[in-house]
Amino acid sequence: MEKRLPLQQVPTPAYVIDLPALRKNGERLKYVSDNSGAHILLAQKAFSSYSVYPELAKYISGTTASGYFEAQLGYEEMGKPFGKETHVYAPAFTSEDMDKLLPICDHIIFNSIAQWKTHRAKASAFSKENGGVQSFGLRINPEYSEIETDLYNPCVTGSRLGIRKCDLDNELSDFYASSDDPESRKVEGTILEGLSGLHFHTHCEQGFEPLFRTIKVIEEKFSEILMLPSITWLNLGGGHHISKDDYDRDGLISEVKRLSKKYNVTVYLEPGEAVAIDAGYLIGSVLDIVENGIRIAILDVSAACHMPDVLEMPYRPPLQGSFEAGEKEYTYRLGGNTCLAGDVIGDYSFEAPLEVGSRLYFTDMAMYTIVKNNTFNGMPLPSIWILGDDGLCTLVKEFGYEDFKMRL
Ligand SMILES: *Cc1c(COP(=O)(O)O)cnc(C)c1O
Numbered sequence: 346m347e348k349r350l351p352l353q354q355v356p357t358p359a360y361v362i363d364l365p366a367l368r369k370n371g372e373r374l375k376y377v378s379d380n381s382g383a384h385i386l387l388a389q390k391a392f393s394s395y396s397v398y399p400e401l402a403k404y405i406s407g408t409t410a411s412g413y414f415e416a417q418l419g420y421e422e423m424g425k426p427f428g429k430e431t432h433v434y435a436p437a438f439t440s441e442d443m444d445k446l447l448p449i450c451d452h453i454i455f456n457s458i459a460q461w462k463t464h465r466a467k468a469s470a471f472s473k474e475n476g477g478v479q480s481f482g483l484r485i486n487p488e489y490s491e492i493e494t495d496l497y498n499p500c501v502t503g504s505r506l507g508i509r510k511c512d513l514d515n516e517l518s519d520f521y522a523s524s525d526d527p528e529s530r531k532v533e534g535t536i537l538e539g540l541s542g543l544h545f546h547t548h549c550e551q552g553f554e555p556l557f558r559t560i561k562v563i564e565e566k567f568s569e570i571l572m573l574p575s576i577t578w579l580n581l582g583g584g585h586h587i588s589k590d591d592y593d594r595d596g597l598i599s600e601v602k603r604l605s606k607k608y609n610v611t612v613y614l615e616p617g618e619a620v621a622i623d624a625g626y627l628i629g630s631v632l633d634i635v636e637n638g639i640r641i642a643i644l645d646v647s648a649a650c651h652m653p654d655v656l657e658m659p660y661r662p663p664l665q666g667s668f669e670a671g672e673k674e675y676t677y678r679l680g681g682n683t684c685l686a687g688d689v690i691g692d693y694s695f696e697a698p699l700e701v702g703s704r705l706y707f708t709d710m711a712m713y714t715i716v717k718n719n720t721f722n723g724m725p726l727p728s729i730w731i732l733g734d735d736g737l738c739t740l741v742k743e744f745g746y747e748d749f750k751m752r753l
Pocket of ligand 1: 390585619
């Protein structure tokens with residue numbers, strides 16, 4: 346029997362995926378792809394709740410993955426059997442990875458020239474045997490990013506992510522020497538032989554303008570490669586807040602159209618956040634209230650275990666019905682039920698006092714939460730529910746002691 350409850354009765358701790366909100370994001374993504382020709386993929390590292398993939402499949406072209414497990418999931422739940430694409434990129438693939446990825450992936454993107462050289466014979470042979478279905482690309486590092494936090498900046502000095510123009514040029518002397526005219530240069534026999542695309546990922550929670558400026562740099566550095574007839578796609582990565590209210594979707598559409606036309610490429614976007622932003626709750630309950638110069642509420646949800654980005658980024662997550670500390674009469678520090686002193690979600694104020702049993706609804710909790718959670722301190726994993734159009738939540742999964750023990 347399906348378990349169905351109103352949001353207010355879902356037992357805590359619980360993640361609730363908001364299906365109508367997910368659809369709203371999907372509509373906005375589809376608007377961009379319908380009007381620009383871009384293919385939009387879900388970056389599963391942000392959100393891999395495959396029970397809603399059939400719904401997401403109505404709006405996007407497929408999934409991308411950070412390695413074999415995500416690729417297999419994307420293939421099984423939103424891949425070729427559904428007429429959808431499966432892409433994968435990782436800093437490094439093993440030969441065993443390639444054996445498993447080649448039969449299920451449309452695009453495989455390599456992070457270094459050495460990786461491409463290692464795998465290209467096997468990859469190209471496999472693709473040839475299968476009518477050229479599999480296509481291969483390189484991740485480039487344009488050495489230009491407007492991300493201010495180093496933790497999220499793939500262009501930071503010493504970055505391991507992507508190939509710089511100077512490193513690519515070092516490998517391309519034959520290519521450049523083959524002709525002074527960029528249009529008559531020969532790809533055969535160079536490392537560009539067998540490659541069909543370029544990929545960059547240099548954004549994080551950004552609007553259209555930083556992308557626009559980044560594309561300028563990409564074109565300055567890589568246009569002679571993009572111009573090649575053998576290069577048929579350009580992947581603009583993720584980190585684009587495409588589904589936010591104030592995102593310049595029409596600006597993105599015209600830029601995608603311009604790029605597609607100028608270089609004769611299919612343009613890909615692979616957002617994670619933009620698919621699942623503002624599309625879920627993490628619901629917790631107050632277990633105890635203690636005092637230490639400030640009132641502190643101890644919750645059955647933990648920053649460290651259930652929303653680790655709160656500590657990693659760090660940020661103070663939005664909480665329904667709450668205000669800034671000190672803004673209303675009752676201020677509390679909210680903390681998890683672990684031994685980590687820093688397992689603090691943040692300081693919030695409320696119009697009424699919290700009590701043991703009070704329920705708290707953290708919002709924007711679908712992405713980078715369920716995929717990142719852990720059982721540190723033996724903390725229970727929140728159950729997972731889907732909030733439907735009728736306002737009722739359907740249970741997807743519950744976890745218990747066995748889920749803790751099985752991984753140890
Ligand atoms: C993280 C990542 C994405 C998705 O990023 P969002 O910020 O969630 O949109 C896409 N592509 C690559 C290569 C990534 O590493």
